[in-house]
Structures are given as C-alpha cells and as structure tokens.
Amino acid sequence: MRKILFLACMLLMTALCMNAQSKKTVNSNVRPTGSSNAENYAEIKFDTLRYNFGIFPQSDPIRKCTFRFTNVGTAPLIINQAFASCGCTVPAYTKDPIKPGERDSINVTYNGKGLMPGRFSKTITIRSNSKTKIVRLIIEGEMTE
Numbered sequence: 368m369r370k371i372l373f374l375a376c377m378l379l380m381t382a383l384c385m386n387a388q389s390k391k392t393v394n395s396n397v398r399p400t401g402s403s404n405a406e407n408y409a410e411i412k413f414d415t416l417r418y419n420f421g422i423f424p425q426s427d428p429i430r431k432c433t434f435r436f437t438n439v440g441t442a443p444l445i446i447n448q449a450f451a452s453c454g455c456t457v458p459a460y461t462k463d464p465i466k467p468g469e470r471d472s473i474n475v476t477y478n479g480k481g482l483m484p485g486r487f488s489k490t491i492t493i494r495s496n497s498k499t500k501i502v503r504l505i506i507e508g509e510m511t512e
Contacts, residue, residue, distance in 0.1 A: 409467075410440035411497040413504070420477065420508030428479035434504050435472045438465045440497070448494040449473060455482060456489045456506065477506055484510045 418432040438444040443464035451458060459474045475491055491504040 407442045408440045408498050409438055409442045409444035409496050411444055411446075411493070411495055411499065411502060412437050412439045413502065416502070417505045417507070418475075420506065422509045422511055425479065425484050425510050425512050428482070428510060430477045430479075430506075430508065431474065432477075432506060433472045433474050434491075435470060437470045438467050441467050442496075443467070444495060444497060446473075446493060446495045448492075450492055451475075452490040452492075455479060456491065458491050458493075460493075473504070475504070475506055477508075479510045482510070484512045 413434055413436045415434065418434065420430045420432070423430065443466055445464050446460050446462075449458040449460045455478050457476045457478075459476070461471055465471050473491070473493065477487075477489065479487070486507070486509045488505060488507040491506070493502045493504065494500065495502075
C-alpha cells in the first residue's frame with residue numbers, strides 16, 4: 368500500500384512540474400502589449416572609444432581625458448556603472464538620466480604616481496540601460512622616467 372501511495376505522489380508531482388515548465392515556456396515567449404522595446408530604447412554612442420596620452424614624464428604622472436557621448440536612442444539613457452581595470456584609473460560620470468539627443472561625458476583620471484614607468488593600457492567598462500549594455504573605453508600612453 369505504501370508503494371502505491373508513494374508512486375501516486377511521485378506521478379502527481381511529476382505531472383505538476385511538467386505543467387509548470389510548459390506554462391513558463393509559453394509565457395516567456397509572449398510579449399507584453401503596449402509599447403514595444405524596438406520603439407523605445409536608449410543607445411549610447413561615443414565620439415571615440417580610445418584615448419592616447421602619448422609620452423609623459425614620471426614627474427608629472429596625473430593625466431585626464433574626456434569621453435564624449437550622445438544618447439542616440441528614443442528613451443532616457445542611464446549609466447548604471449563605470450569602473451576601471453585598475454585602481455590608478457578613476458572614471459566620473461553623471462547619475463542623472465540623459466535625454467534622447469543629449470550629449471554628456473565621462474571624465475577619466477589616470478594617476479601613475481608610484482607606478483613603474485613604461486607603456487600602459489587601461490580599460491574603463493561602462494554599463495547602462497543602452498541597447499548596447501556594455502561599452503569598453505581604453506586609455507593608453509607611456510610614462511618615462
């Protein structure tokens with residue numbers, strides 16, 4: 368009797384799991400009604416993705432640059448996060464939404480104080496609500512003794 372009850376419970380649980388899975392699959396393919404994502408989106412477009420500081424002396428190790436961008440989408444652009452591949456590089460950006468068609472910038476400061484002289488290349492990763500979710504900016508240069 369226990370075996371039959373156990374098998375009946377297992378069969379019922381399996382049927383419920385299969386039913387729940389099929390509902391998730393069907394519902395995940397249905398798009399909500401109203402405005403489509405294709406009609407309303409933010410899109411970030413940078414003037415340039417790379418900046419070269421050139422050659423500079425170790426006695427003057429701090430360098431700054433600006434990456435200008437435009438929201439070419441149709442919805443407000445929100446930069447969620449901007450971080451660098453190294454602690455010597457610090458990006459600064461606005462937390463406010465950027466309206467469609469507006470321009471703004473990300474200011475990057477490189478501080479080579481205490482670092483070894485030579486060529487460097489650092490990456491700044493930008494995460495936003497843009498159609499292109501992640502954009503990588505690069506700064507490079509050469510610090511001499």
